[in-house]
Amino acid sequence: MSGPLDGQVALVTGGTRGAGRGMAVELGAAGATVYVTGRTTRESRSPIGRAETIEDTAQLVTEAGGLGIAVRCDHMVPDDVAGLVRRIEDEQGGRLDVLVDDTWGGDQWIEWKPLWEHDLDKGLRALRNGLETHLITLHTVLPLLVRRGRGLVVEITDGDYMFNDRYRGSMFFDVVKVAITRLGKMLKEELEPHGVTSLSLTPGFLRSEEMLEHFGVTEENWRDGIAKDKWFAIAESPRYIGRAVAALAADPDVSRWSGQSLSSGVLAKHYGFTDLDGSQPEVTRFFADAFFGDKKDADAADYR
Template sequence: MGLLEGKVALVTGASRGVGKGIALGLAEQGATVYVTGRTESAGAHPTPLPGTVQETAEEVTAVGGRGVAIACDHRDDEQTRQAVRQVVTDAGRLDVLVNNVWGGYEYFWDGTPFWEEAGFWTQPIERWDSAFQAGVRAHYVTSVAAVPTMVAQRSGLIVNVSSEGAEKTDTGVAYGAAKAATDHMVACMAHELRDHGVTAVSLYPGLVRTESVLRAAEYFDLTDSESPQFVGRGVAALAADPEVIHLTGQVVRSAQLARRYNFSDPNPR
């Protein structure tokens, strides 16, 4: 029996990449995992990358969990609220919320030569809007919708997927500001949720071998990179830790979680 048997999770932005890896990591421990994404059918991707939300749900079930796909564009607040309502109505509980969905990466696939956006003053304002609407705002709205159930249970874990870009100055103005905003949002949420038994953390993966990174592998040193499912095992370990409240409000890194909880990468380099 998995450590998360009977637990229910919602992972946003899970058609591929880190979100998919997290869903699979939770599924390995027997969780029921609801996954959201915009891509519903192969060949109809918002991005030129493989993966659909239904495929992720099927893989979740295949590795030992129960996967449920929810088509959702988290730029639309009502779609976000409806996704959370579906989880709570179907499952009657919500133990883990992983806010992974993000925006602002459009320049990777909209045909813009990267050198034409070498400074924030050369970028369309939409890059900022996307990072904050499809990223920070989506994390906030999903949490607002999910927290009443967790408070009523007096238990729950919220993980906002962030990055070291929040602490650096060379990752782009919009990206860095948005990641810093989501980190501070977690700290503030943790302050308000602690007395209700609900934990909130920011998660920094390392360099993850997502479909997007592998597509541009020639530009990366993948020597110390992580598989998406390695990140997922970190989230699963947090979700299974009965003392996880001691980490609330903090930034946790996937490599540190591996040492803390003694797990390994299922797909090492």
């Protein structure tokens, strides 16, 4: 069966787990060839120490209908990224249609305390791991898109316009995520003249593998976690943001979003896709009303 992205080539960085895996799989389901990068393979784990691997993600991409290609790559190492680009040039003739820039891996170094109490080394490591990886990747990969005069760049961040004037509890975390959101806008100025669209995109309350473990649930019974935290009622699967990226990549008028800060919930309403359970979680609106606003008794079901 053919899909809207048949013949297209995508790169999902940080595709080992979570949103990265969800986006890679949905791009594959739409027919794309998807290069999946990360540091955890079936032979070795990254410092994060989790069991998910890039090979597992690539296998899921292929099972979904695309072609998954796992490439071990540390995006903090320019030579690694340069090697990745050479491989795409060799195997795809330099074709790259979609770059999903999703590296992070900084949760282990974030402390939710004032800047002067935060361990400086940990904070700087989070900054480098979360932001420098994006800059290194963009510097090295963007020439593939610019040379073709077309393509889509999606910078994956945390939070949309709702957080523009709100502090998120850790200086280092906030700096990284605000900067990545800003990248989507700044890149518009540099890429638009070359026919390339850039934007930033955020998931909502993401049911990543780690989050499911934290709540002691699985994707199948995730609603049981609401008893532990009522805000979990608005949670979304990683496939939801994956469907957002696939919809953007298949949109011939995707340039309409150039430079914007978007969310999976906003795009679901525009393109008509749903999460795995058939719902359309609107996390931004729910949190604006129920967490930051005065509708403390708001029912998450009204925002799905």
